[in-house]
Amino acid sequence: MKPSDSIRSKRTQRDYTLGFKLAVVSQVEKGELTYKQAQEHYGI
Secondary structure, three states: OOHHHHOOOOOOHHHOOHHHHHHHHHHHHHOOOOHHHHHHHHOO
16 A cells, blocks of 8 residues: 555545535535534535
8 A cells, every 4th residue: 555545635525426415415404414513524
């Protein structure tokens, strides 16, 4: 394994599908997740 393989880069908006983003937004709107929880859990 190369050293660069173990480094986790920060994800960007482009790394997520539209459907995934809409699902997370829906959960936040319903109160199932807070914005901060979504950031921590999904690395957004």
